[in-house]
Amino acid sequence: MESTRIRKIRRERDLSGTEIAEKLGISAQYYYDIERGKRNLSPNMARKLANILSVKPEYLLGDLEETVKQEESEPDNINDDYYKIERFARKVSPKDRKKAITILEAAFEDAFDEDDEDDDNI
Incomplete structure (x- = not known):
């Protein structure tokens, strides 16, 4: 290290x-x-x-000489946010997880595409 x-x-x-x-x-x-x-x-x-x-x-x-930098458009705490969402998803029941997804889809409908292939992995 x-x-x-x-x-x-x-x-x-x-x-x-x-x-x-x-x-x-x-x-x-x-x-x-x-x-x-x-x-x-x-x-x-x-x-x-x-x-x-x-x-x-x-x-x-020490195996790589350069760090992998985030895209400039992403905030520095984006990985923390993803971690919190992932932790939440693991802790709640499937029923509550489905409710949360429904709320997110309604709140951010432009960000969700009906044909999004990533939805199959949820």
């Missing part, structure tokens, strides 16, 4: 170590120890961190 890369990308995303630690479910001290290279992340935790920072896990591991 490239601890200097973790700190660099965190700062580029204007996130605090405490914010990252909360999202990872670890203490701030533990997270800062990771940034200093004193502790290692599990593979699962490394994937979560990469998702939070919007980079590929390989970049954090």
